[in-house]
Each structure stands twice: as structure tokens, then as C-alpha cells.
Amino acid sequence: MDTRRTLLCLLGAAWVLFPPALPAQEVDRAALLLQVDFVHKLIEESSAAKQVEEAGIPEAAELRATARELYEQAQQELKAEALPAAKALLDSATKKMFEAVRAAGKDEVVAEKRGVDFDNRLASLDALVKALGEISKEKGKDSAALLAQLAEQRASAVSLRTSGDLGKARTVLDGAYQQTRQSIEELRRGDTLVRSLNFASKKEEYAYELDRNDTHRMLLEVLSKERSGEDKGLEEMVQKLVATANEKRSQAEHEASMQRFENGIALLEEATTQLIRALRLSGTYIPG
Amino acid sequence: MKHRTLAGRFVAAAATVVICAGAAATGLGAADPNSFNRLLASPSERNAPPTLDGIHDPQNPGTALLQSPKAAFELLPKSPGGNYVNWVKAVQEDKIQPRYDRLDANAKPIPLDMNIVREVKGSMPDVVYPHKQHTEWLDCANCHPSLFVPKKGANPISMAEILLGQKCGVCHGKVAFPVTECARCHSLPKQKKDQQAVAPAGK
Numbered sequence: 001m002d003t004r005r006t007l008l009c010l011l012g013a014a015w016v017l018f019p020p021a022l023p024a025q026e027v028d029r030a031a032l033l034l035q036v037d038f039v040h041k042l043i044e045e046s047s048a049a050k051q052v053e054e055a056g057i058p059e060a061a062e063l064r065a066t067a068r069e070l071y072e073q074a075q076q077e078l079k080a081e082a083l084p085a086a087k088a089l090l091d092s093a094t095k096k097m098f099e100a101v102r103a104a105g106k107d108e109v110v111a112e113k114r115g116v117d118f119d120n121r122l123a124s125l126d127a128l129v130k131a132l133g134e135i136s137k138e139k140g141k142d143s144a145a146l147l148a149q150l151a152e153q154r155a156s157a158v159s160l161r162t163s164g165d166l167g168k169a170r171t172v173l174d175g176a177y178q179q180t181r182q183s184i185e186e187l188r189r190g191d192t193l194v195r196s197l198n199f200a201s202k203k204e205e206y207a208y209e210l211d212r213n214d215t216h217r218m219l220l221e222v223l224s225k226e227r228s229g230e231d232k233g234l235e236e237m238v239q240k241l242v243a244t245a246n247e248k249r250s251q252a253e254h255e256a257s258m259q260r261f262e263n264g265i266a267l268l269e270e271a272t273t274q275l276i277r278a279l280r281l282s283g284t285y286i287p288g
Numbered sequence: 289m290k291h292r293t294l295a296g297r298f299v300a301a302a303a304t305v306v307i308c309a310g311a312a313a314t315g316l317g318a319a320d321p322n323s324f325n326r327l328l329a330s331p332s333e334r335n336a337p338p339t340l341d342g343i344h345d346p347q348n349p350g351t352a353l354l355q356s357p358k359a360a361f362e363l364l365p366k367s368p369g370g371n372y373v374n375w376v377k378a379v380q381e382d383k384i385q386p387r388y389d390r391l392d393a394n395a396k397p398i399p400l401d402m403n404i405v406r407e408v409k410g411s412m413p414d415v416v417y418p419h420k421q422h423t424e425w426l427d428c429a430n431c432h433p434s435l436f437v438p439k440k441g442a443n444p445i446s447m448a449e450i451l452l453g454q455k456c457g458v459c460h461g462k463v464a465f466p467v468t469e470c471a472r473c474h475s476l477p478k479q480k481k482d483q484q485a486v487a488p489a490g491k
Contacts, residue, residue, distance in 0.1 A: 167329050189401050
């Protein structure tokens with residue numbers, strides 16, 4: 001979201017420009033002039049200024065007016081060469097302007113974010129409850145009562161949200177979420193699950209080999225950036241291996257296009273082996 | 289105690305910077321598919337001081353006042369890649385105490401001790417995905433269901449996707465240790481699998 005991002009960037013910029021820990025000793029004139037410019041832009045031209053204008057919220061407009069007054073006073077102090085006073089006024093003007101942005105964004109930005117947060121948490125609850133059901137079945141544990149209770153909490157959270165009470169809705173939703181998470185933790189604690197590699201068909205295995213080949217090409221590309229090509233002989237050997245790999249790969253693609261996946265797999269394995277050699281030459285450890 | 293707050297400040301600064309860089313990056317850098325992978329910068333470019341990191345505005349007089357990552361990371365456990373900090377060890381050794389809940393300073397994580405092993409074809413050791421090390425920092429909702437359906441084997445993952453910043457690469461290479469540290473993910477050698485698959489999860 002644009003407005004939120006703007007606000008965060010401004011806060012970041014302010015933190016950099018006016019680090020809070022600096023002692024209030026001498027004020028550097030050049031830095032102060034930069035700050036005058038920054039504060040002027042902040043109040044009059046920045047995206048924050050636009051946001052305050054467009055929001056049409058009286059509280060925000062008043063805060064901006066106060067920021068303007070403080071800025072004018074700072075100009076007066078600057079003319080009188082009262083630099084520390086000018087700096088203090090500029091800092092206050094910046095603060096007021098941030099308050100203005102916050103006031104302008106309050107309703108729209110905050111409400112939208114809380115709505116999005118609720119929806120995301122709801123999606124997460126649904127996914128985890130589904131997993132909890134499956135894990136209970138796998139472990140032979142009767143979770144019917146728990147699942148019914150979670151479904152009830154979910155329904156209650158959604159109806160609270162529909163009726164506009166997002167705060168309460170979120171509390172109820174979080175309760176169900178924590179309960180689900182904890183139940184999964186209890187059932188799965190200490191488990192190691194193995195996703196073994198079984199291919200349903202040669203076509204599927206071919207697709208896997210394509211991915212594996214892509215992986216090694218990309219690894220070579222990314223990791224060779226670190227090599228900086230100081231060794232000419234090594235570079236040549238790498239290029240040769242890559243050329244062979246490319247050739248084998250296009251042969252493999254041809255075989256696959258004729259539905260001869262078995263041949264395709266064998267050729268891709270050869271192509272990938274070339275790339276593994278090239279990777280090893282350029283200093284990446286690949287076992288085997 | 290000192291480095292805890294220093295590291296904390298660095299994280300805060302980095303967070304601001306990431307958001308601002310995001311705002312500035314629209315329309316930029318789309319050409320190079322690997323440009324996202326900031327932590328794969330060559331070793332000499334890593335952990336550069338704020339004035340040279342290519343993120344902060346070097347013209348801004350405040351940039352020089354920011355703490356350099358090198359100073360902030362000095363007392364943390366070392367790692368050979370990324371930003372040279374082993375963040376998993378840093379948490380285990382209580383060198384940092386990441387705040388778990390934005391609103392509640394006393395909230396503690398309930399780590400989930402469950403490993404998912406993903407077999408890999410060829411000689412490359414299998415991948416062990418550990419929930420434990422992740423849930424010490426992250427919430428289930430950071431990954432489920434937007435990145436991964438919570439069901440063993442339901443998510444196809446390839447190394448190419450990871451290198452392009454998808455799946456595990458949404459974090460690894462950006463905010464977690466980079467893809468160059470193969471052995472931290474590919475941690476289950478083929479011959480040892482039978483013994484280790486029955487050993488308890490976690491460390």
C-alpha cells in the first residue's frame with residue numbers, strides 16, 4: 001500500500017536525518033539549511049502532504065497548519081541566527097507533520113490492514129485445521145470434539161467480523177489458531193516425515209530431470225559470478241562442459257517430443273553430469 | 289547486553305531500508321532475474337558500511353552516522369556466507385532474543401519439533417526441512433498456506449525456483465542464510481538416512 005510505505009519511508013528518512021541521540025550542542029549551519037529544505041518539502045510537496053490534503057480529515061489539516069506555523073517560526077529564528085532554536089522548531093514541525101499523516105491515514109489504512117490481517121489469519125487457521133484433522137486420523141486420535149469446537153469458534157469470529165466488530169473477531173480467531181497450533185505440536189512433536197521420491201510415470205521423471213538440469217545451469221551462472229574469470233584455462237574447460245551439456249539437453253528435448261521419455265531422462269542425466277563437473281571446477285562442492 | 293541492542297538497531301534500520309528500497313525498486317532491476325539475491329553479492333561487497341551498501345543515500349549527511357553491520361555483528365556466531373552471522377546459533381546461544389510478538393514483549397514462541405525430509409535424486413544429500421529452527425522466529429502463518437500447504441509432499445519445490453526467489457528462496461538468500469550454504473539444507477547424506485530417519489527431530 002502506497003500511503004503506508006510513504007509514511008515508513010518518511011520515518012526512516014527522519015530517523016537518518018535527525019538521529020534522536022545527538023546531543024543538543026552546536027548546530028551545523030549547512031545541515032540546518034538542508035533540514036529547512038526537507039521540512040518545507042515535507043509540509044508542502046511530499047506524498048505525505050498530498051495524503052493529508054486528500055483525506056479531508058479536520059484533525060489532520062489542523063496538525064499540518066501547526067507544522068506550518070512552527071516552520072515559519074523556525075525561519076524567523078534562522079534569520080536571527082538563533083540556530084539551536086531554529087533546529088528545535090524544525091524538529092517539532094516534522095513531528096507534527098507525522099502526526100498529521102497518521103491522523104489522515106488512521107481510518108482508511110488501519111482498517112484496511114486489520115481486515116487483510118484477519119483474512120490471512122483465517123486462511124492459515126483453515127489450512128492448519130485441515131492438517132490437524134488428517135494428522136489425528138493418521139495417529140488414530142479422536143479429535144471430533146476439538147474440531148467441532150474449532151469450527152464453532154471460526155463461525156463466531158466470521159460473524160463478529162461481518163457485524164463490524166473486527167477487534168473481538170480477531171481475539172476469537174486467535175484463540176482457535178493457538179489451540180490448533182498447540183494440538184498439532186502435541187501430535188507431531190519429535191516426528192520426522194520423509195517425502196520419498198516416487199515417479200508415477202517416465203514423463204514425470206523426465207520433468208523432474210528437466211528441473212534438475214535447470215537447477216545446475218542456474219547454480220553455475222549464479223556461482224560463477226564469484227569466480228571473476230581470472231583463470232583462462234579453467235574458463236575454457238568450463239565452457240566446453242557447458243557446450244556438451246547444452247547439446248545433450250537439446251537431444252533430450254527432441255527425444256521427449258517423440259514421447260521417448262526413457263531416452264530423454266538418460267540424456268538429461270548426462271547433461272547434468274557435465275554441469276556438475278563444471279560446478280566442481282569452479283569451486284562448488286557437489287558430492288558423489 | 290550491548291550487542292543485543294546494537295543488533296536490534298541494525299535490524300530496525302534494515303527493515304526501514306527494505307521497505308523504502310521496495311518502493312524505489314518498482315520498474316527497476318526487472319531485467320536480471322538473479323538481481324534479487326542480494327546476499328549472493330561477491331564477498332568483498334557483503335556487509336558494506338551504510339555509505340557504500342547501495343541501499344542508503346550516500347549524499348545524505350545522516351548515512352555516515354548509522355552503525356556499520358560489521359560492528360553490530362562482531363560478537364555474534366560466525367557463518368561462512370550471507371552476512372557472515374549464524375543466526376540459528378545466535379538464538380540457541382541466547383546472543384539475541386528476537387521479540388516474538390509485536391505487541392507483547394513477554395510472548396515466547398512454542399517451537400514445533402518436526403522435520404520434513406525431501407529426498408533428492410542423484411548424489412546430492414537429501415533436504416531436511418526443520419520446523420524447529422523456523423518456528424523459533426516465525427509464525428505458522430508466515431508459511432501456511434500462502435507459501436506451503438501444510439501437508440507432506442504437497443508442495444513441489446525445485447532448486448531452480450529457490451534460486452529465483454520462490455518457495456524456500458522467498459527467505460533464503462534474502463533474510464535468511466543464502467543458497468550457497470548447500471549443506472545446511474542438504475544435510476542428510478544418502479548412506480546415513482536409515483539411521484537418522486528414526487532419530488528424534490531437531491537438534
